[in-house]
């Protein structure tokens with residue numbers, strides 16, 4: 388098999404375990420190589436009891452803020468874009484995520500979970516993702532599965548990038564995929 392490219396793209400249907408895999412890989416890397424400089428963010432659900440009421444952005448240095456919510460009724464939010472029943476707080480997302488995507492000389496790895504419809508409402512986000520890709524610094528990112536057989540444009544661009552290796556998760560392979568991505572990343576980071 389050819390050596391994996393520098394962009395590890397995790398995909399699969401909603402709730403299959405993309406964020407879980409990324410957090411587990413991150414934890415394993417921090418444990419085995421504590422000096423690595425890893426930048427980025429992940430997104431996770433916000434629940435009230437059994438009900439999902441939104442999503443939040445969490446930076447890898449532990450800051451967090453809203454990405455989208457069903458509970459927003461402020462005047463300004465009336466103009467916010469929505470995805471299903473969620474209103475997307477683009478400026479909250481940008482203030483947390485964009486600084487994390489700045490390419491620095493000593494960055495070893497970027498993590499972007501995810502490049503999805505909500506995040507892409509930020510017009511600055513995808514250009515920042517492309518700068519990361521062009522930097523040649525390894526990138527571990529997640530993207531949603533195609534809807535009705537089609538990818539949204541940013542996702543299609545990433546999937547077609549020659550540096551990308553795509554890992555499609557299902558319930559039978561997700562634990563093995565986590566191991567594979569971890570070992571491939573360790574290999575890549577040792578030779579970076």
Ligand SMILES: Nc1ncnc2c1ncn2[C@@H]1O[C@H](COP(=O)(O)OP(=O)(O)OP(=O)(O)O)[C@@H](O)[C@H]1O
Nearest residue numbers: 399400401402403404405406407408432501561562
């Ligand atoms: N390898 C796993 N083994 C057992 N449970 C898992 C595994 N991966 C994910 N889960 C469980 O499945 C649920 C959804 O996981 P997760 O949020 O990681 O999925 P996702 O693909 O990132 O979802 P989304 O598409 O909404 O972003 C969580 O409750 C999580 O605990």
